[in-house]
Amino acid sequence: MSHHIVEVIHLQHIYPDGTIAIRDVSFRITHGESVAIIGANGAGKSTLLQHLNGCLEATSGQVRIGDTLLSKGTLPDIRRTVGMVFQNPDDQLFMPTVFDDVAFGPLNLGLVGTEVEKRVMDALIQVGAAHLRAKPPYHLSGGEKKRVAIATVLAMTPDILVLDEPVSGLDPFARRQIMTILQEFNHTKIFTTHDLNMVLELCQRTIILHEGEIMADGPTGDIFQNDVLLAACHLEKPFALQLCPACTGAAGAIKP
Amino acid sequence: MISINTAVIDLKRLELMAGGNSPIHALDARAKVLVTFVFIVAVVSYGRYELARLIPFCIFPAVIIALADLPALFLARKIALICPFIAMIGFFNPVFDQTELFRLGHVVITGGWISLVSLIIRSLLTVGAAFILIGTTGFAALCQALERLGIPQLFTVQLLFLYRYIFVLADETCRASRARELRSCDKKGLGVVSFSSLVGHLLLRTWQQAVRIHSAMLARGFVGQFHARRQSRFGVAEFCFVLGWSSLFMTLRLFDISGMIGKMVTGIFP
Ligand SMILES: Nc1ncnc2c1ncn2[C@@H]1O[C@H](COP(=O)(O)OP(=O)(O)OP(=O)(O)O)[C@@H](O)[C@H]1O
Ligand SMILES: [Mg+2]
Numbered sequence: 182m183s184h185h186i187v188e189v190i191h192l193q194h195i196y197p198d199g200t201i202a203i204r205d206v207s208f209r210i211t212h213g214e215s216v217a218i219i220g221a222n223g224a225g226k227s228t229l230l231q232h233l234n235g236c237l238e239a240t241s242g243q244v245r246i247g248d249t250l251l252s253k254g255t256l257p258d259i260r261r262t263v264g265m266v267f268q269n270p271d272d273q274l275f276m277p278t279v280f281d282d283v284a285f286g287p288l289n290l291g292l293v294g295t296e297v298e299k300r301v302m303d304a305l306i307q308v309g310a311a312h313l314r315a316k317p318p319y320h321l322s323g324g325e326k327k328r329v330a331i332a333t334v335l336a337m338t339p340d341i342l343v344l345d346e347p348v349s350g351l352d353p354f355a356r357r358q359i360m361t362i363l364q365e366f367n368h369t370k371i372f373t374t375h376d377l378n379m380v381l382e383l384c385q386r387t388i389i390l391h392e393g394e395i396m397a398d399g400p401t402g403d404i405f406q407n408d409v410l411l412a413a414c415h416l417e418k419p420f421a422l423q424l425c426p427a428c429t430g431a432a433g434a435i436k437p
Numbered sequence: 438m439i440s441i442n443t444a445v446i447d448l449k450r451l452e453l454m455a456g457g458n459s460p461i462h463a464l465d466a467r468a469k470v471l472v473t474f475v476f477i478v479a480v481v482s483y484g485r486y487e488l489a490r491l492i493p494f495c496i497f498p499a500v501i502i503a504l505a506d507l508p509a510l511f512l513a514r515k516i517a518l519i520c521p522f523i524a525m526i527g528f529f530n531p532v533f534d535q536t537e538l539f540r541l542g543h544v545v546i547t548g549g550w551i552s553l554v555s556l557i558i559r560s561l562l563t564v565g566a567a568f569i570l571i572g573t574t575g576f577a578a579l580c581q582a583l584e585r586l587g588i589p590q591l592f593t594v595q596l597l598f599l600y601r602y603i604f605v606l607a608d609e610t611c612r613a614s615r616a617r618e619l620r621s622c623d624k625k626g627l628g629v630v631s632f633s634s635l636v637g638h639l640l641l642r643t644w645q646q647a648v649r650i651h652s653a654m655l656a657r658g659f660v661g662q663f664h665a666r667r668q669s670r671f672g673v674a675e676f677c678f679v680l681g682w683s684s685l686f687m688t689l690r691l692f693d694i695s696g697m698i699g700k701m702v703t704g705i706f707p
Contacts (some may be wrong), residue, residue: 236652257660272649275601277452277575289658315456337657370553376495385531407474 184247184262185212185340185369187233192242194228194393202228204393206242209385210369217380217401220390221415226345226373227268229390233343233371234263246341261290264339268346270326274318279310279329282318286337304336305329309358324351331349344372348379358399377419381405389414445607447515451568454507455575460674461505466574466582468675472682473570479686480562485552488536489695491559497682498565500657512572516565523560527553578599581664594661602647609643 187210194203202225210216218226231237232244233284235256242265244251246259260411264343267273276282283301292300305311318329327350334342347363348356356379363370363383380387380401387404389397397404404410405422447658455462461469480494502509534549571579580593613635 231652234656236656256655258660260656267649267653269649272646273653275604275650275654276577277449278456285654285659286657288664289660289662317453319449333657422670 185370186210186245187192187234187341187371188243188245189229189232190243190245192229192232192244193240194232194237195240202393203232206390206395207366208388208395208398212369213367214369214386215333215384216371216386216388217365217384218371218388218390219375219377219380219416220373220396221337221413224390224414228392229276230265230343230345230371230373233341234260234265236265238344239421261337262339263338263341263343266331266334266342266344266347268349270323273330274326277317278314279305279316279318279321279434280314282329283314283333283336286333290337300336300338301332304332307335307362308332309355320422324355327351328355328359331362335362342366342368342370342372347372348374348376377405377416378421381419381421389416391415416418447511447555448602451515451572452575453576454572457506457573459505459573461501461573463669464678465580465671465675467586467671468583468678469517469570469574470579471679473566475533475683475686476566477563479690480559481553482560485555486548488555488558490552490689490693490697491555491562493689493695494562494686497686498562498569501569501573505569507569507572512565512568514560519560519564520557524553527556530556535694573611589639590661598647598651601650602643605650606639606643606644609639611644613639613642633640 187256188208189209192203192206193201195201206229218229220226230238232239232251233246235244237252246262249255249259251259274282276285277307280301283304284349285313287297287300301314302311305314308331310325310328313325313329321329327347330341331344331347332345342363344363348359351359356376360379361384384401386399387397387401387406389410396414397407398408405418408418411418449483480491483491501507519666530553531547531549534552537545537546538548538551539546550553574582577597581599583596584590584593617635618633641674
């Protein structure tokens with residue numbers, strides 16, 4: 182299934198004000214991979230993701246989804262393949278009710294009637310937001326908006342899922358729910374996050390972005406063992422990998 | 438800024454009403470657009486001194502509100518809000534137009550006053566009809582109907598974006614002005630300087646937000662076409678709806694029904 186391959190080749194993005202957000206990034210993600218892109222604030226993660234479905238145009242370099250090169254002509258096809266959840270759910274929700282908003286994508290895909298309704302309800306149930314369907318999106322809490330935003334993309338049944346900070350601002354239960362959804366989605370998925378414990382649980386592969394460049398790209402386990410690298414990129418080893426203070430000598434000092 | 442916020446919340450509420458399930462909601466949007474159009478043309482086409490013959494037209498909003506189960510009080514309040522603006526427009530009518538039309542006892546009623554009242558009634562009727570149209574149809578379906586009635590897509594999509602942009606602008610305005618109020622510590626926010634930079638900031642911010650929303654729409658397969666969730670076609674019910682109301686409006690416009698009823702009543706009780 183070469184369709185689910187994401188390939189970025191020497192990508193560079195310079196914003197109109199001169200900020201170089203992405204310097205020179207290349208990677209290749211194959212079918213079924215689950216990849217986390219991590220890095221400090223302003224490292225260029227959101228900018229990078231927005232190239233994957235053509236929301237931003239590269240200053241130079243290429244993006245390939247499957248066998249197709251991303252360009253003006255192939256954009257509609259690529260957007261059908263790549264489902265994208267933005268960092269700020271307010272950017273994503275614009276219809277009068279939650280139901281209408283989730284239905285927007287399937288309707289654009291040409292579906293009608295009960296098929297649309299089924300897709301919408303399935304997606305809403307998956308993210309645990311079915312009870313919100315009649316509410317207007319602007320009356321939701323931040324976390325609820327986030328869940329609905331994820332549902333809007335799931336309802337389009339994309340082949341590749343791209344999420345920008347899917348669990349930021351969610352309560353532990355909702356975070357777990359989203360993680361389960363991601364685990365069950367067995368096509369290619371790419372997401373950014375500051376939640377490194379989640380990365381450890383969900384991703385075999387991690388890419389560290391630092392000031393618009395890839396600092397590391399490899400198995401998650403290896404990367405999180407490299408303290409020097411993590412510190413250089415403003416990251417911290419996940420708790421799950423830190424040695425328990427109670428079991429080491431540090432605890433001895435506390436004991437009476 | 439609060440007033441902008443409430444105005445937009447009201448607009449959103451109007452939009453939410455469109456999700457209702459009454460027989461009026463179920464009608465094809467084109468039928469409602471056509472009837473509203475005929476209604477507005479009929480009401481607007483009366484002479485400037487017309488009063489009595491406008492009154493029977495109230496039956497249209499009244500019947501639709503009842504059938505569609507819209508919150509009448511809420512609508513009435515919203516429509517009443519425009520009264521001061523209309524009065525402002527017609528403010529000089531009584532001053533300039535001093536022609537005497539009739540007397541009530543010793544009070545001379547001039548043409549100016551009558552035309553002012555007539556203007557207000559006509560505005561209330563037309564604005565009310567427009568509100569009811571949105572409240573029973575929803576803006577997206579409305580634009581789609583316009584398109585299916587032959588208005589170019591370029592125009593209808595622009596209209597829809599403009600409508601969405603109002604919400605974006607209002608949201609951003611509220612956020613920004615709240616941020617300014619909270620940090621200005623009762624000093625009126627450093628006056629004009631900070632206010633002007635706030636406005637400039639707002640335009641840029643709403644512009645960016647609108648661009649981001651647009652790219653989110655594109656990301657979900659938007660190709661310049663809005664799909665209303667309700668699938669409908671122009672059937673018998675729509676045909677009767679349009680024919681019934683239009684002929685009523687025509688009759689009211691061409692014959693002086695209220696005058697005839699008046700004559701009948703005065704004929705019976707001389
Ligand atoms: N529209 C823009 N115009 C100019 N510069 C921008 C724009 N958007 C982002 N930048 C800059 O590009 C760089 C990368 O931003 P980006 O949003 O990709 O960061 P990020 O890695 O997603 O950070 P965060 O973790 O905070 O979400 C930042 O230095 C930012 O200031
Ligand atoms: Mg970001």
